[in-house]
Amino acid sequence: MNLPDSAAPPALELRGIDKRFGTVHANRGVSLSIARGTIHGLIGENGAGKSTLMNIVYGFQPADSGEIRVQGIPRVFGSPQDAIAAGIGMVHQHFMLVENFTVLENIVLGVEGRRLIAPGLARARSALAALARDYGLEVPLDALVSTLPVGLQQRVEILKALYRGAEILILDEPTAVLVPQEVEQLFRMLGRLAGQGKTVILVTHKLKEIMAVTSRVTVMRQGAVVAEVATRETTPRDLAEKMVGRAVLLRVEKTPATAGAELLAVRDLEVVDAFGVARVKGVSFSLHAGEIVGVAGVAGNGQSELLEALAGIRVPRRGEIRVAAAGGSPAGSDPRARRRLGLAHVPEDRLRMGVVAAFSAEHNAILGYHTLPEYNRGVLLDGDAVRGACERKMAGYDVRPANPRLPVSAFSGGNQQKLVMAREIESDPRVLLVGQPTRGVDIGAIEFIHRQLVGLRDAGKAVLLVSVELDEIIGLSDRILVMAGGEIIGELSPQEATEEKLGLMMAGVREMAEGGSRNPEGR
Amino acid sequence: MSAVPSMKLPRWVELGMLPVINLAAALVVSGLVVRWIGESPWAALKLMTDGAFGSQEAIGYTLYYATNFIFTGLAVAVAYHAGLFNIGAEGQAYIGGLGTGLVGLWLGHWPFWAVLPAAVAAGAVFGAAWAFIPAWLQARRGSHIVITTIMFNFIASALMTYLVVNVLIKPGQQSPETREFAAGASMPGMHAMLGKIGVPFTATPLNLAFFLALGLAALVWVFLWRTRWGYAVRVAGLNPAAAVYAGISPARVTVGAMLLSGALAGLLGLNELMGSQHRILLDFPGGAGFVGIAVALMGRNHPLGILAAAVLFGALAQGGSQLSFDMPRVNRDMVVVIQGLVILFCGALENVFRKPLEAVFNFGSRLAARGKTDR
Numbered sequence: 001m002n003l004p005d006s007a008a009p010p011a012l013e014l015r016g017i018d019k020r021f022g023t024v025h026a027n028r029g030v031s032l033s034i035a036r037g038t039i040h041g042l043i044g045e046n047g048a049g050k051s052t053l054m055n056i057v058y059g060f061q062p063a064d065s066g067e068i069r070v071q072g073i074p075r076v077f078g079s080p081q082d083a084i085a086a087g088i089g090m091v092h093q094h095f096m097l098v099e100n101f102t103v104l105e106n107i108v109l110g111v112e113g114r115r116l117i118a119p120g121l122a123r124a125r126s127a128l129a130a131l132a133r134d135y136g137l138e139v140p141l142d143a144l145v146s147t148l149p150v151g152l153q154q155r156v157e158i159l160k161a162l163y164r165g166a167e168i169l170i171l172d173e174p175t176a177v178l179v180p181q182e183v184e185q186l187f188r189m190l191g192r193l194a195g196q197g198k199t200v201i202l203v204t205h206k207l208k209e210i211m212a213v214t215s216r217v218t219v220m221r222q223g224a225v226v227a228e229v230a231t232r233e234t235t236p237r238d239l240a241e242k243m244v245g246r247a248v249l250l251r252v253e254k255t256p257a258t259a260g261a262e263l264l265a266v267r268d269l270e271v272v273d274a275f276g277v278a279r280v281k282g283v284s285f286s287l288h289a290g291e292i293v294g295v296a297g298v299a300g301n302g303q304s305e306l307l308e309a310l311a312g313i314r315v316p317r318r319g320e321i322r323v324a325a326a327g328g329s330p331a332g333s334d335p336r337a338r339r340r341l342g343l344a345h346v347p348e349d350r351l352r353m354g355v356v357a358a359f360s361a362e363h364n365a366i367l368g369y370h371t372l373p374e375y376n377r378g379v380l381l382d383g384d385a386v387r388g389a390c391e392r393k394m395a396g397y398d399v400r401p402a403n404p405r406l407p408v409s410a411f412s413g414g415n416q417q418k419l420v421m422a423r424e425i426e427s428d429p430r431v432l433l434v435g436q437p438t439r440g441v442d443i444g445a446i447e448f449i450h451r452q453l454v455g456l457r458d459a460g461k462a463v464l465l466v467s468v469e470l471d472e473i474i475g476l477s478d479r480i481l482v483m484a485g486g487e488i489i490g491e492l493s494p495q496e497a498t499e500e501k502l503g504l505m506m507a508g509v510r511e512m513a514e515g516g517s518r519n520p521e522g523r
Numbered sequence: 524m525s526a527v528p529s530m531k532l533p534r535w536v537e538l539g540m541l542p543v544i545n546l547a548a549a550l551v552v553s554g555l556v557v558r559w560i561g562e563s564p565w566a567a568l569k570l571m572t573d574g575a576f577g578s579q580e581a582i583g584y585t586l587y588y589a590t591n592f593i594f595t596g597l598a599v600a601v602a603y604h605a606g607l608f609n610i611g612a613e614g615q616a617y618i619g620g621l622g623t624g625l626v627g628l629w630l631g632h633w634p635f636w637a638v639l640p641a642a643v644a645a646g647a648v649f650g651a652a653w654a655f656i657p658a659w660l661q662a663r664r665g666s667h668i669v670i671t672t673i674m675f676n677f678i679a680s681a682l683m684t685y686l687v688v689n690v691l692i693k694p695g696q697q698s699p700e701t702r703e704f705a706a707g708a709s710m711p712g713m714h715a716m717l718g719k720i721g722v723p724f725t726a727t728p729l730n731l732a733f734f735l736a737l738g739l740a741a742l743v744w745v746f747l748w749r750t751r752w753g754y755a756v757r758v759a760g761l762n763p764a765a766a767v768y769a770g771i772s773p774a775r776v777t778v779g780a781m782l783l784s785g786a787l788a789g790l791l792g793l794n795e796l797m798g799s800q801h802r803i804l805l806d807f808p809g810g811a812g813f814v815g816i817a818v819a820l821m822g823r824n825h826p827l828g829i830l831a832a833a834v835l836f837g838a839l840a841q842g843g844s845q846l847s848f849d850m851p852r853v854n855r856d857m858v859v860v861i862q863g864l865v866i867l868f869c870g871a872l873e874n875v876f877r878k879p880l881e882a883v884f885n886f887g888s889r890l891a892a893r894g895k896t897d898r
Contacts, residue, residue, distance in 0.1 A: 022885060313767055336770030345768070353768045356761045367758065368769035370751050380749050 009072025011036040011168050011199035012057070012088075017066035019052055026052040027063070028224040034168075034216075036071075039190055039200040041210040041231065044220035045243055045442035046413050050203050053220070054170055058090045059083035070168070089161025093173040095153050099146040103139050104128070107160050124163065131162055135192050150298075151182035158189070168199045175209060179298050180470070180503035187213045205443075207236040208471075219243055244444050254454045257478035260289035262324060263462040264310070264343075264431050269319035271305045279305040281486040282319070287431060292453060292463040294477030294494075296470060298506050302486035303466045304348055307435050310464070311345040312338040323431065339368060344424040346417075348435030348466065354420045355408045362390035362404035365423050393422035398448065414445030421452055432456055435466045450476060470499055484508040532877070532884055538828070542821060542869060544876050546835070549868035553861045560852050567846060567853065574845025575838035581845070583713060583727025589837030590729075590794040591616075591808070593736035595815025596833050597743050598650075598788035600824040604747055605780030606760035611657060611672025612788040613812025614679030619650030619789020621683065624701070624796050624803035628691070631705030638707045642797060643735075643790065650789015651782040653679060658781030662774035668781070676812070687805055700804035710798040732794035739787065740826040746783075756780050788812060820870040832869075839865060 019027040059077030113120040219227040264287040271280035312335040347353040390404040482505040554564030602609035622645035657671035693702040710730035747753040759766040759776035822828030843858035
């Protein structure tokens with residue numbers, strides 16, 4: 001990495017950025033200076049103000065006060081167009097691509113030039129060839145975006161920003177959807193970009209990535225910058241403590257599992273999506289009392305469909321799901337029947353499925369259990385019982401603010417998730433299905449949620465954990481199943497599971513013992 | 524990454540001030556229109572309010588119209604909470620009225636206390652049945668309920684015309700209406716009921732159905748916010764994926780909520796036929812099903828709001844006819860324009876003034892926050 005030239009002005013300088021939303025003080029006098037040609041990390045918990053700050057830098061919303069200087073020149077951004085004109089580019093966590101356009105069409109979208117599109121496309125083609133040469137950013141320009149793997153789609157986003165003349169590139173949680181090998185490629189690419197004078201801002205909550213690629217890192221907490229350090233002078237533990245404001249455990253503490261009786265048996269399960277495409281292809285496994293089984297895989301390889309089929313949300317086309325509670329008989333096929341058999345489910349996408357955002361916490365705390373006699377008095381819902389139950393859950397799971405009447409949308413992601421976990425675990429299930437338990441959850445709450453899952457296991461229950469966070473899978477699981485292309489491609493113990501091994505299997509490479517043959521359907 | 528916290532308005536502004544501002548804006552524009560055709564806006568406003576609230580007769584008519592709008596407004600609201608836009612309250616009210624009217628024709632010789640439950644049941648069942656078909660088509664076949672309920676309005680209209688003109692018509696006359704109901708099928712008028720307890724009230728079509736509508740509004744509130752079924756309806760309306768997750772079948776909610784919606788609309792005949800016309804005639808809902816959409820929108824789909832909005836639209840209907848009567852240049856169509864403006868500002872443009880108001884309150888709360896930190 002180039003040493004920053006001390007004479008040149010910083011690529012981006014923020015002075016005293018302040019922003020309030022009503023009573024929420026989202027950014028408190030944030031000052032930041034990022035040298036040209038460096039990769040700068042920005043970390044913080046959810047709600048620490050990273051997104052707000054980047055939205056201000058990218059012109060999505062104005063700051064209440066403070067100054068933005070780009071390459072030493074003071075700038076005021078009224079819209080993202082202004083920021084783009086000043087040489088700032090952003091790659092969002094959720095890609096902003098038109099799936100049924102080609103790569104080239106996506107890149108010129110909005111900057112086509114004149115009325116006729118053909119000359120613009122031709123210009124773009126030659127410009128992109130130069131960019132690809134300079135930075136090693138090859139993409140098939142005429143391929144439809146929908147046919148590209150996620151890693152390449154992200155590259156298209158980066159090219160889009162560069163084509164618009166970005167000197168400063170902001171990446172928001174860029175690795176969330178990538179397999180480890182793709183992450184490595186991305187980081188090599190970012191290194192090359194920085195080497196050629198571009199400035200990269202990496203917004204993430206993954207400490208390991210900060211340590212791997214950044215030269216400096218800024219830590220935010222509660223809207224303010226609490227630390228700015230050179231990456232080589234810090235440690236992940238130190239950064240985590242700065243983010244949370246107290247000492248945290250990065251590793252899950254647990255005793256070895258003592259697996260008992262089989263609680264859930266899945267035989268030859270096949271699940272199709274709405275278009276009739278098989279997403280889960282003949283999956284078989286079993287789940288025993290007192291163990292956590294992790295399902296690793298790149299998002300979109302059938303884990304979601306598997307989880308939903310087990311929860312009774314999707315009806316499988318073929319195969320068998322048996323829950324031990326019912327004397328080994330096949331489980332009923334709707335979610336309510338599954339719940340009655342002792343199968344609780346923490347869904348992957350909390351806001352889409354796990355809660356009703358507009359409802360109060362107390363009404364979310366009975367979602368799926370609202371017909372239980374304990375919450376009803378005759379034809380009416382028992383308001384006192386509903387509130388009392390929610391208060392107990394909030395106290396037991398440290399949900400803050402502990403106000404059952406507040407709408408769930410007013411809680412942070414971590415507190416929403418704790419409420420959902422409380423609802424499902426307190427229903428006293430025999431089997432808990434958990435999807436992405438810590439997605440969008442801050443470090444403090446992650447620790448708590450992991451302890452709950454281990455506690456459930458130690459109480460003799462079975463836990464099926466689906467997660468795209470490999471650390472979480474390796475740290476929590478007693479057995480690891482790897483899914484790729486809708487199949488379980490192998491099973492590993494957490495001891496033998498390295499990131500590299502898992503990454504290869506997730507990419508569809510069968511276990512080495514089988515000769516390392518590539519699975520064409522993998523990705 | 525955290526979402527941008529949205530600034531919320533205080534409840535009293537949201538539920539009280541915003542609708543009043545919307546209504547005021549509608550009246551200002553209406554005033555300009557009245558001005559433009561050469562009449563005095565002030566005089567028009569005074570005529571309208573006097574016409575709607577100025578006398579016992581005026582109040583009686585206003586609340587009589589409002590009763591229809593409460594039934595249809597509640598119908599639209601129940602469907603709305605299930606995530607369904609029921610445009611078909613007009614047709615459901617029409618067919619529901621057929622049920623009520625048949626009871627009036629066939630059982631009118633019974634005593635009133637025996638006719639009433641039969642008339643309520645028949646109106647509800649007929650209205651629900653008319654709503655069931657679009658509901659079933661949506662739940663099982665995915666046909667969009669907005670389209671099918673609109674079509675069912677036309678079918679209801681055609682069917683009723685056929686029945687009234689060819690089947691139910693009183694023999695030996697030209698006008699397409701049935702014979703009069705017997706006395707047992709007549710809703711007690713407000714003047715009669717108040718007269719019994721010694722309160723004099725001018726004779727108007729306002730009748731017992733008004734209190735039935737108020738009672739239904741309370742029941743709808745209890746159902747939606749205090750029962751597990753209402754809970755299921757609202758979950759399915761707000762987040763269908765969460766409903767599936769919770770074991771609530773969106774298809775069953777769709778059918779159930781539409782049955783309820785159709786039943787509510789179907790009760791309009793109690794007021795219109797048994798309370799006022801005492802016979803079945805053509806087009807007796809008179810657009811109340813469509814006004815119900817505006818009433819539900821403006822009342823934020825809450826029974827209390829619906830009551831208030833229904834009275835407002837009752838006042839517009841009654842005050843408007845008074846206005847067209849007294850101001851020669853303001854004809855019936857002008858009144859429709861004014862009603863349209865109210866719907867436009869209170870319904871379609873209900874959020875026009877939200878941003879400015881939010882800015883005002885945002886500024887206020889920021890000033891308050893600054894004040895605290897300065898001290």
